[in-house]
Amino acid sequence: xxxxxxxxxxxxxxxxxxxxxxxxxxxxxxxxxxxxxxxxxxxxxxxxxxxxxxxxxxxxxxxxxxxxxxxxxxxxxxxxx
Numbered sequence: 001x002x003x004x005x006x007x008x009x010x011x012x013x014x015x016x017x018x019x020x021x022x023x024x025x026x027x028x029x030x031x032x033x034x035x036x037x038x039x040x041x042x043x044x045x046x047x048x049x050x051x052x053x054x055x056x057x058x059x060x061x062x063x064x065x066x067x068x069x070x071x072x073x074x075x076x077x078x079x080x081x
Contacts, residue, residue: 019080025050031080041076044069 017027028050032042040062047053047061059069 019049019077021049021052023049035080037076037079041072041079044073045076048073 017023017031019028019031025046028046029042032045037045044058044062047058048055053061055066055069055073059066062069064072
């Protein structure tokens, strides 16, 4: 029961949308616009959660290291919460 509560609190936005892999692009775009994310942050989150790409593929697409992509993804998720 505690795991369910932790997961709900950690991955659900204030709009009531749960961020999870396989979510729709429209929902992700709405979240990004609402929280004023940059284009690169929106692209990283869309590729990771909607397109289900792994971090190395995203890093290759944007020309960053895997660690930088992971940091940008974490910063974007903090902005959303």
